[in-house]
Structures are given as structure tokens and as C-alpha cells.
Amino acid sequence: MTVRVVVGGALCHDGRLLAARRSAPPEVAGRWELPGGKAEPGESVPEALVRELREELGVETEALERIPGEWPVRPGLVLHVWMARLLSGVPAPLEDHDELRWLGPDELDTVDWLDQDRPAVAEAGRRLSLRGRD
Template structure:
């Protein structure tokens, strides 16, 4: 299980990150987040991952469960939470690139298969 965040800034943009090498899909754009460890709640894992990957702090009550994507071949579930409140400026901590993307442009990014349907859902949710 993997928890990811759709961080949404005051201008309605989404923060997207590249996957660092040597991970699968390296260089592709994804929602920030990471694996849920044994005994960890998905929201707690995401709070931890956002601090480790981007140096930002939030709390589980600022994470709104939004959707999920499932890869039956790898038995992987990607849970997406939306988040509009955090402290700190997102800064790559693990060699990844980051950028803020308008919802209308998010599907122009090269993304792993599990992120793409979630990006489409977030785009549709955020667009007027």
C-alpha cells in the first residue's frame, strides 16, 4: 500500500514530483508520498513521507481521502489524499524534481500508470 498527496496551493495548482533513480518509473512525474509501513495508518505514513521527501509538515486531519488506484498484477494500492494545509516550503529532499502544475495541464506529464487515472480525477474535481 502506498499513500500519496495531491498538494494543492492557493492558486489551485498541484505539486508533482519526479521518481528518483533507481526506482521503477524513474524520471516520471507522480504525486508525492510513499509506502505504508507495517502497523502504520495510511494518513500517518503520508505525513511522514511528506516530511522526508519534501520537508513539509502537515497533520492527518488536513488530509482528505480522495481516491485510489489498484494494480492487480503487483497487488499494489495507491491511496490519494488531497491536502491544502501544510507548513514549510516544499523542497526536494531525495534528489527528485518538483513543480507546480495547473490541473488542466497535469495529464500532459509523463506519469506511472497508477498516477494517471488519479491525476485525471483530481483535474476534473478542481476544474470549474
């Protein structure tokens, strides 16, 4: 079976991480994730991240470095997470989400993250704490 990569963006701005609440499908609606989506054939994972964040949130971003690890989403799909920086725009929930929140490193446990996002969220929070304000 071919495994497709789903890329999640640990989008950081002013020392905070963007969390997005899923509105669909029903089995994950109401839970929180790092926004992103599937890489298309022939597209690099960083390119996919920039495209997906533009489509889902209406913002321009830059993929920075990948958070080590990969996490199964469902059979045939694996999550890779990249740190990302906001270049322009104000994120808005355009597709798949009904709410967005900017969370500081000490607020990351205030939302119900999807299980596959939790390890990367913890690492992104650790990096934010080390970096302080960017």
C-alpha cells in the same frame, strides 16, 4: 500475499497540484508521480502520508479526503491517493525526486505521469477546477 498500501499525496496549494519527478529506480526515473510512500505497520494511511511528505519534501501537510479507488503499483503494493493541504514549508526534492513542479488543472498533462497515478491525478485536477483557488 499481504498487500501493502502506498499512499500518494495530491498536495494542493493556491489552486495547483504538486508533481514530483522520480530519480530512482531506473525503470521509473524521469517520470512524474504524486509524492508519498509506503504505510508502516500500525500507521494509518493519513499518518503515513503526513510522515512521507515530511521525509520526501520537508513540509508539514494535512491529509484531507481520499480519492476513491486503488491502483496496483506492483505485486503486493497498491496505491491509495489522498488530497492534502500544505500547512508550512516549501517543498524540496529531498529523497527519490530530482524536480518538483506546481501544476494548474490545465497543465496536468504536460508531464509524463506514472500509469498508476493518472486516474487520481485526473480526479485531483477535476476537484481543483471545481474548487478554484483554496
